[in-house]
Each structure stands twice: as C-alpha cells, then as structure tokens.
Amino acid sequence: MFAMVVSPALAQSRVIKIATVNNPEMLVLQELSKQFEEQNPDIQLDWQLFSENELRSYLARSYLRQVGRASEPAPGAGLPPEVEQFDIVTLGNYDIPIWVNWGWLVPLKVLPASYDVKDLLPRVRKGLSQGGVLYGLPFYGESSMTYYRTDLFQKAGLTMPDNPSYEDIAQFAKAVHDPDKEVYGICLRGKAGWGENMAYVSTLVNTFGGGWFDEHWNTTIDSPAWKEAVAFYIDLLHNYGPPHATRNGYKENLALFAQGHCGIWVDATVAAGFLSDNAKSKVSGNLGFAAAPIAKTPKGSHWLWSWNLAISASAEAPEEALRFLVWATSKDYIDRVAQQDGWAAVPPGTRQSTYSNPDYLKAAPFAGAVLDAMQSADPNDSTLQPTPYSGIQFVAIPEFQYIGTQVGQFISAALAGKLSVDSALAAAQNATSQTMRWAGYTTGYPQ
Structure with a gap:
C-alpha cells in the first residue's frame, strides 16, 4: 500500500x-x-x-x-x-x-x-x-514634488530653487507659458475627487495656513486661507494652465507633461520614474526636480x-x-x-x-x-493651527471620502467658471458642516 x-x-x-x-x-x-x-x-x-x-x-x-x-x-x-x-x-x-x-x-x-x-x-x-x-x-x-522643464527654464534664464515658493511658481509659469506652441506654464489636478483635485488643493490650503476643521471639528472651508489658496489655484490655471483643466487628474497631467506640454507640474513623486524613461517620456532629458512649493508655512505642503x-x-x-x-x-x-x-x-x-x-x-x-519629501511629511502635524485630525491631503475619518469628493466638485465648478470662489467655498462649507453634524462630530446632530 x-x-x-x-x-x-x-x-x-x-x-x-x-x-x-x-x-x-x-x-x-x-x-x-x-x-x-x-x-x-x-x-x-x-x-x-x-x-x-x-x-x-x-x-x-x-x-x-x-x-x-x-x-x-x-x-x-x-x-x-x-x-x-x-x-x-x-x-x-x-x-x-x-x-x-x-x-x-x-x-x-x-x-x-x-x-x-x-x-x-x-x-x-x-x-x-x-x-x-x-x-x-x-x-x-x-509624496509630492515640483517637476519642471530644464530646457524651458534655461531658455527663459530662470533658476528653480530647491525649495520654491508659490510666488516663484506663478512667476515661472508666466515666463514659460507658450500656448501657441501647446506648452502651458503649469499643469495641476483639476478633475473632481477627494483623491484627485483635493489631494493637491488640500496641500495648497495647508501651506497657505488653513485646514479642514478647527480643534472642535467646526468646518473652516470659508476661512481666508481657503479663499486665498483656491483663488490662487484658479488664477494660476486660468492664466497659465492647459485648456479644460477640470478634465485633468493625475494620469492626464502625467501624459501632458511626458509629451512636453507642461512647463511645471506639482504632483506625485511616483511619476518621476515614468518621466525619466526616454522610451515613455519626451522630456526625460530635460527634467528637473524640486520640493513641493510653500506659501506661508512648510507644514502640509507635500502629502x-x-x-x-x-x-x-x-x-x-x-x-x-x-x-x-x-x-x-x-x-x-x-x-x-x-x-x-x-x-x-x-x-x-x-x-x-x-x-x-x-x-x-x-x-x-x-x-x-x-526620500526627503516622504521623511519630512508628518500626518500628525500638517497644519499651521491645531486640529483634531491626522492626515495631510486627507482627513483620517471615514466620512472624508464623501466630504472630499463633494468639496472637490465645488472647487472644480469654480475652476470651470460655473461658480465664483466665494460661492463654491460657501457651498462646500455648508455641505461639510451638515455632514459633520449628521455624523455626530459637532452639535446639531439630528435625532
């Protein structure tokens, strides 16, 4: 047997x-x-x-x-x-x-x-x-970082700092913007979604000194920091961005940059390998890197x-x-x-x-x-003012998927010219406040 x-x-x-x-x-x-x-x-x-x-x-x-x-x-x-x-x-x-x-x-x-x-x-x-x-x-x-075309910067007599400010970025985008040749000063995420436009916009708000909530979970989307950050973002894309920016998320901007249509792009560090591959990227030989830009504080400037x-x-x-x-x-x-x-x-x-x-x-x-960007990104200290949450480009609560996507739609509508910045942020403030009351984070939770 x-x-x-x-x-x-x-x-x-x-x-x-x-x-x-x-x-x-x-x-x-x-x-x-x-x-x-x-x-x-x-x-x-x-x-x-x-x-x-x-x-x-x-x-x-x-x-x-x-x-x-x-x-x-x-x-x-x-x-x-x-x-x-x-x-x-x-x-x-x-x-x-x-x-x-x-x-x-x-x-x-x-x-x-x-x-x-x-x-x-x-x-x-x-x-x-x-x-x-x-x-x-x-x-x-x-994490996130700044990509830029070294050939365009050299032609314009520009030097990208290792740690640029957003004032620098706006000036550089203007200098290299050449829409007649289908080269746009800057590409940024405009497609609505908590992991699309709001991943970038949240870091922008952070570095402008804002945040999603105060210490008591009260929504702060209608704050001056949000208004300044979102107005800056929309003006930058309207003046120096590609057409139809609301259609562009990570993958669309990656393709635009790789094909030579963007002078500057602030986005995920994971794109660096793709952009450096001369079989996939037309700009691999003219690719520069810098830290994610800073406005008023380095906290939360990259995710x-x-x-x-x-x-x-x-x-x-x-x-x-x-x-x-x-x-x-x-x-x-x-x-x-x-x-x-x-x-x-x-x-x-x-x-x-x-x-x-x-x-x-x-x-x-x-x-x-x-590596520097990833090691310096601190989810527990990402805002200028104290907050009750962790996270940099997101808030680590279950409701944020819904909140972030909804706010992203309002921001995208403002970028498309369908809403003013003030109207978009007022609507986002109201919707988010209702969700936070509904979920029991703040008072007024419905019985």
Whole structure:
C-alpha cells in the first residue's frame, strides 16, 4: 500500500480575486504576476482594474453603508458586498486604519524573515500598523514634488530653487507659458475627487495656513486661507494652465507633461520614474526636480500616500493571498522590475534598501528628493493651527471620502467658471458642516 501524492500543479487552483488601480506601476505588477502563477501553480489570480476615482467611489459605498448615522460602525454589520467580492484589495494609507477598526482586514502577523519588515520606511510602515501589527503591505509610496522643464527654464534664464515658493511658481509659469506652441506654464489636478483635485488643493490650503476643521471639528472651508489658496489655484490655471483643466487628474497631467506640454507640474513623486524613461517620456532629458512649493508655512505642503495590498477578512484562502502579497512587495520583486524595465521604474517609496542601492541612485536622480519629501511629511502635524485630525491631503475619518469628493466638485465648478470662489467655498462649507453634524462630530446632530 502507498499514499498517492498529488503535485500542486494537479491540485485545484485557488482563485484569488484582486481589486486594484490601473496606475502604470500596478499594470506592471499584473504583467509580472504571471511569473508568480508559474511559481505557484496552486494559485490563479483574477484581476479587476479600476481608475483611482472608480476604486474610491466603489469602496465609498461600503463606507457610507457602514457609517450609517454615526461615526462608529454598526455592531455586527459584517462585511459589505463591495469588500466580500475580493480577497485582496488595493488600499491607501487613508483606508487601512479605518478598515482595521471595522474588522475588515486580516492581520499580517507572520511574515517570512526574508521579507525584512524593518526595511520598510518607518512612516509608511506606521500608517499600515495597529498595535505593532501590519494590516497591509506597501506596493509603492509617494509624496509630492515640483517637476519642471530644464530646457524651458534655461531658455527663459530662470533658476528653480530647491525649495520654491508659490510666488516663484506663478512667476515661472508666466515666463514659460507658450500656448501657441501647446506648452502651458503649469499643469495641476483639476478633475473632481477627494483623491484627485483635493489631494493637491488640500496641500495648497495647508501651506497657505488653513485646514479642514478647527480643534472642535467646526468646518473652516470659508476661512481666508481657503479663499486665498483656491483663488490662487484658479488664477494660476486660468492664466497659465492647459485648456479644460477640470478634465485633468493625475494620469492626464502625467501624459501632458511626458509629451512636453507642461512647463511645471506639482504632483506625485511616483511619476518621476515614468518621466525619466526616454522610451515613455519626451522630456526625460530635460527634467528637473524640486520640493513641493510653500506659501506661508512648510507644514502640509507635500502629502504622504501609499498604495498597499491587504487581505479582506472574507478571503477564503488568506494564506495563499498572503503568499502573493509578500511576493509583490518584496525586495525580490523590486529587483525583478529593475531587470525588466530598469532601476528608475521600480516601485518607489517603500524600502530603505532601495534608497541605499547604488544602482537605483545612479538611475534615479530624483531619489534623494523623493526620500526627503516622504521623511519630512508628518500626518500628525500638517497644519499651521491645531486640529483634531491626522492626515495631510486627507482627513483620517471615514466620512472624508464623501466630504472630499463633494468639496472637490465645488472647487472644480469654480475652476470651470460655473461658480465664483466665494460661492463654491460657501457651498462646500455648508455641505461639510451638515455632514459633520449628521455624523455626530459637532452639535446639531439630528435625532
């Protein structure tokens, strides 16, 4: 008598359903994941791709359902259908702490020693942990920075400071603006969304001295700092931005800059690798980097974000899902991308070893600026005046997905000329104040 051993290749595959964003880095992951499936024949990956706004909107349904009429989740409500459909979900550092509090994620208590958790950048790791336990693994991290065309600056006799002011940016944008040649002084996010225009506008408001709420959760969108910041933003894009700026989010501006249509762009540091690739970017040889601009205070002038892979509490095969998470966020995966696409293309902003690797530093002249931005971004000290919340380009409360998107729509309407700045901010103030009362943060909560 003998026992028959069934090889993994003959065993029935576990299907792991993944929800992720369609950013370039994630598309590379999807392509390379075929190697993971070859190495793990007992696992089949089933991908569903969303744009950033689509993923946030999709998940926002579950947030609103869970929050209900209070800032605490309904007891025993279980996982919403949006979450139950997937085993692995791509989440931002905004989402992870909220999902942990609601019991929606599997704690990642046991990771192989080779994964080297201590190699993860401390600020990124902290945002994904609770009680010293990780609940997500970072795929890439980012802050924000200023990109500019060195050829245009040289032609105009300009020098970009390492730490520009917004007054500098306005003067530079005017000097390099040449719409007859389809070169626009500056490109900025105008597409409505809490993770689109409001990611940028929130940092702008921060550095102009404003914030979303005061110490008692009273809404402060109608403050002088907001009015000054938003008026500056709209004037800058009206005078020196591309046409139809309200259509442009991160991906659209990335394409515009890469094709040579922007003199200056303030946005995510993760774009640096793409823009430095001469196979993808027409401006790779004329690319300059500087810190995100400052107005009145450096606090909150650049953001801190990471896209992370996490396992839903409803996952039927959490061990197999964890195997993929470890593979996709490991040092080995970074090496794999470097071998295929070059070191400048590797997922940035997650590991200290990346920023001490001579090959990466040689291929990525932006590495130091990115690391400095990420290490200096402090979610717990992002505003000039004291506030009760953490977060830089977002407020770390469940309701912010709804609030940020709604305010983003008002700001976008003002950019399109459909509302005045005062009218847009008055409407945003009223809508946000109502939501905060409804959620119980301030008085007047309806019974």
